[in-house]
Amino acid sequence: QKIVLATGNQGKVREMADVLADFGFEVVAQTDLGIESPEETGLTFVENALLKARYAAKMTGLPAIADDSGLVVQALGGEPGLYSARYAGTDGDDAANRQKLLEKMTNVEETQRQAKFVSCIVMLRHETDPSPIIAEGECQGVITFAEKGDNGFGYDSLFFYPPKNCTFAELETVEKKKISHRARALAVLKERLK
Ligand code: ITT
Numbered sequence: 001q002k003i004v005l006a007t008g009n010q011g012k013v014r015e016m017a018d019v020l021a022d023f024g025f026e027v028v029a030q031t032d033l034g035i036e037s038p039e040e041t042g043l044t045f046v047e048n049a050l051l052k053a054r055y056a057a058k059m060t061g062l063p064a065i066a067d068d069s070g071l072v073v074q075a076l077g078g079e080p081g082l083y084s085a086r087y088a089g090t091d092g093d094d095a096a097n098r099q100k101l102l103e104k105m106t107n108v109e110e111t112q113r114q115a116k117f118v119s120c121i122v123m124l125r126h127e128t129d130p131s132p133i134i135a136e137g138e139c140q141g142v143i144t145f146a147e148k149g150d151n152g153f154g155y156d157s158l159f160f161y162p163p164k165n166c167t168f169a170e171l172e173t174v175e176k177k178k179i180s181h182r183a184r185a186l187a188v189l190k191e192r193l194k
Contacts, residue, residue, distance in 0.1 A: 002026045003123075006056035006066040008037045011153030015177055016067065019186050023193060028062070035059050045070065045082065045120035046134060057127040067182060069119040071155045073101070073143060075108045084154070094154050098147065101158060105143055113143040117159065117181040121189055133192045137184025141168075152176060 003025040005016060010031075017027045030037070038055040042048040045068040052066035070084035080087040080101065088096035105113065116138050123133040139161070147157040149169025157169035161179070168176055177183055 002028060002062050004028050004030055004033070004035075004056045004060050004062050004064045006030050006035075006037075006052045006064045009153070012067050012069075012182070014173055015180070015182050016065075016186065019177065019183075020065065023190060028060075030056050033060060040068070040085075042068075043082070045118060045136075046122065048082070049120045049122035049134075050124075050132060053122045053124045053132070054127055057124050057129075061126075063123065063125050065121065065123045067119055067121050067185070069117065069181065071101075071115055071117055071159070073105070073113075073115040075112050075114075076104055079104070098155060098158055101143065101155065102146070105145075108143075114140065115143050115159065116140050117155075119181040119185040121182075121185045123189065133189060135185045135188035135192060137181045137186070137188060139179070139181040139184065 001024065003020065005013060005027050007013060008031055013029050020027045035056060038051055040048040040051060042051055049066045049068035053064040057064040070081050072078050072081050086092065088100040119137045121135045142160045144158050144160050144167060148167045149157045151171060151173060152169045157167055159168045161168055164171060
């Protein structure tokens with residue numbers, strides 16, 4: 001069964017494509033089909049994931065799967081949250097977003113730096129599928145005072161994960177793929193697909 005992976009983020013493609021292939025899907029990345037991402041106007045992760053999956057399904061006529069995710073920082077009242085990808089503005093990139101987060105957290109002490117990553121994955125069988133599959137996963141960690149590690153993407157180098165005693169960016173992709181918020185959401189999706 002062919003399915004479009006509705007993301008423009010190569011980090012997500014790395015972390016999702018072969019897992020979905022293991023589920024038995026023939027995965028085609030949206031970017032390889034020249035499809036752009038729609039504007040993310042939703043007010044929740046679920047809504048934005050739905051928007052992305054629906055747009056890709058509409059453009060291809062294929063089933064589609066999307067991930068909307070973000071970093072929720074307690075001390076910042078849940079920021080950057082839904083706006084994780086554009087925290088430093090619409091022309092900001094991952095590096096600018098990380099810089100902004102570090103600046104906002106400058107005066108937050110060690111014990112107050114808890115955060116979680118959230119991943120919401122939505123799968124649609126077709127554009128107007130009235131009952132999408134929705135799967136969510138979370139991962140708890142702590143925001144560091146400086147970047148550490150070169151792997152991963154986004155906020156990984158600022159996200160210390162106590163069970164592994166290192167940041168997500170210090171984990172090899174294969175390791176991150178076993179334990180991350182996205183891994184957990186994919187595991188839930190797998191259950192729902194049964
Ligand atoms: P698509 O919408 O095209 O999938 P995106 O990067 O815009 O790509 P989101 O709208 O879901 O994705 O934004 C999520 C942001 O949250 C992403 O840009 C990262 O900065 C951050 N993020 C999500 N998952 C992450 C992870 O596993 N590690 C590090 N940062 C992550």
